[in-house]
Each structure stands twice: as structure tokens, then as C-alpha cells.
Amino acid sequence: MIKMIPGLLLTLLSCGQVLSQTDSTWLQEIQAFRDEMNHDFQDSLHSPLTDEARDSFSGLAFFPPDPKFRVTAKWRHTPGEEPFKMKTTTDRLPEYVKYGEVEFSLEGRSIKLSVYRNLDLMKRDGFEDYLFLPFFDRSNGYESYGGGRYLDLRIPKSDSLILDFNKAYNPYCAYNHLYSCPIPPPENTLPVKITAGVMAPGKH
Numbered sequence: 001m002i003k004m005i006p007g008l009l010l011t012l013l014s015c016g017q018v019l020s021q022t023d024s025t026w027l028q029e030i031q032a033f034r035d036e037m038n039h040d041f042q043d044s045l046h047s048p049l050t051d052e053a054r055d056s057f058s059g060l061a062f063f064p065p066d067p068k069f070r071v072t073a074k075w076r077h078t079p080g081e082e083p084f085k086m087k088t089t090t091d092r093l094p095e096y097v098k099y100g101e102v103e104f105s106l107e108g109r110s111i112k113l114s115v116y117r118n119l120d121l122m123k124r125d126g127f128e129d130y131l132f133l134p135f136f137d138r139s140n141g142y143e144s145y146g147g148g149r150y151l152d153l154r155i156p157k158s159d160s161l162i163l164d165f166n167k168a169y170n171p172y173c174a175y176n177h178l179y180s181c182p183i184p185p186p187e188n189t190l191p192v193k194i195t196a197g198v199m200a201p202g203k204h
Contacts, residue, residue, distance in 0.1 A: 023067070030065050033167050037198070048172035048179060061199040063143070069165040069196035073104035075156050083119055089147065089173045090180040095119040099131060099155075102163060107192045114187055115153060129155040133163075134184035137194040145174045145200045148184040168197030175201055 038059050040046040047054050077100045085093035096116040103112045116132045131153040140146050149168040153161065171181035 026067065026070070027065060030164075030166050034060070034062060037169065048175045050176060053175070061202075063166075063196050063199055065166050066196050069106075069194060071104045071106060071163050071165075072160055073102035073163050075159050075161050076101045076103070086116070086185070087183045088180045089171075089183065092180040094182065096132070096182075102133075102161065104163060106190075109191055111190055111192075113190070114185065131155060132182075133188070134182055135168075135188045135190055135194075136184050136186075137190040137192060139193045139195055143193075143195060143199055144168075144197075145170045147171055147174060147181065149194075149197060150182075165194050165196040168194060170198050170201070 041049060041057055041060065042054065044051075044054065047057075049057060078098055081098040083095050083097045086096045088094065096118055098114050099117045100115045101112055102115060103110070105111070113133060113135060116134075117130070118132060121127045121130060133151040133153055134148055135151070136148045137144070140148060147170075149170055151163065151165065151168055153163075172179040173181040
């Protein structure tokens with residue numbers, strides 16, 4: 001028997017969607033992502049929240065899970081790029097390098113985004129293949145955080161990879177101004193609304 005996730009299952013069934021084994025596995029993956037985020041926000045060692053905000057924290061607001069925002073993208077490595085200092089919400093300028101590009105279609109639009117590596121983070125154990133995809137979209141400042149959102153990726157072993165915007169999350173500075181957060185480069189602005197992943201703080 002397939003173990004279902006009550007909250008996400010109810011959302012999809014209320015829309016009349018029939019779930020396959022693959023759907024249920026994906027829903028469990030999304031639920032695990034949400035549970036981990038909420039756990040970290042409640043943990044005093046990892047949470048970006050102030051002590052006062054953490055005491056009243058009851059969970060992040062998420063868009064309903066939507067499989068249309070889980071896309072297969074073409075992957076192209078871009079060797080030889082020059083490192084650059086990415087702008088942040090403060091004067092801090094961490095060094096990144098453009099590592100590749102992803103191309104995909106969403107809502108009838110062909111989209112290309114740049115993917116980056118943090119030159120300091122890649123030296124740390126467990127982050128050797130970590131990739132960073134910051135982006136803006138047309139939901140920013142409305143349903144989602146105005147400063148853009150992030151996706152975490154790993155270096156793919158083929159010429160394609162899965163982008164699941166249902167795992168898009170907010171910079172920590174969305175919750176606490178003491179943090180310094182990378183600002184997505186203008187080239188990573190999607191021409192569509194990404195109504196998936198974590199919503200803006202205070203949205204429910």
C-alpha cells in the first residue's frame with residue numbers, strides 16, 4: 001500500500017486529480033522538503049528567525065504543490081567563465097562563477113537561466129557539487145517574497161536535470177534583516193509567475 005501525505009493528498013484530490021505511484025512518491029518528496037524547512041526554522045541553531053518570531057512560529061506558508069512547476073531542463077556547462085562578485089542585500093560581495101545554463105519550457109515560454117557556484121562554499125565538505133539558482137519571477141512582491149527566491153541543485157551527470165520550483169525557498173533576509181543575501185542577477189528573471197514553493201512571509 002502507498003503511504004499518502006494527508007495535507008498534500010487532500011489538496012490534489014479536491015482538484016479531482018488521480019494520483020499514480022510516481023505522483024505519490026513526488027508528494028512525499030515535497031512533504032519531506034517542507035518538514036525539513038519547518039524543522040530548521042524551529043531549531044534555534046539553524047533558524048533565521050529572531051527568538052521572538054521563533055516562539056510564535058507555526059510553519060512556513062507554501063503554495064499548493066503543482067507538478068507543472070517540476071520541469072526537465074537541458075543542461076549546458078559553461079567552462080571558462082570569470083568569477084564575479086554577486087550583489088547582496090548588504091555591502092558583502094561573495095565570489096561566484098557562472099557554471100552552466102538550464103533551458104526549459106514553462107507555460108508556453110522558452111526560458112534560459114544561469115546557474116552558479118559559490119567559490120568559498122565549493123571548498124567545504126558536502127558542497128563540492130553544489131549549484132545555486134537564484135531567480136526572480138512575476139509573483140515577487142505579491143504571493144512570493146519581493147527579493148526573489150532560490151533553488152539548490154547538484155552538478156548533473158548528464159545533459160539534463162530536474163528543476164522543481166516546488167522546492168523554491170526564500171533568502172534568510174526575508175525573515176531577518178541581519179542576514180546578507182545574494183540578489184538574483186537580472187538575467188535570471190522568469191517571464192512567468194512561479195506559484196510554487198515557499199510563499200512570502202505572512203502569506204497563508
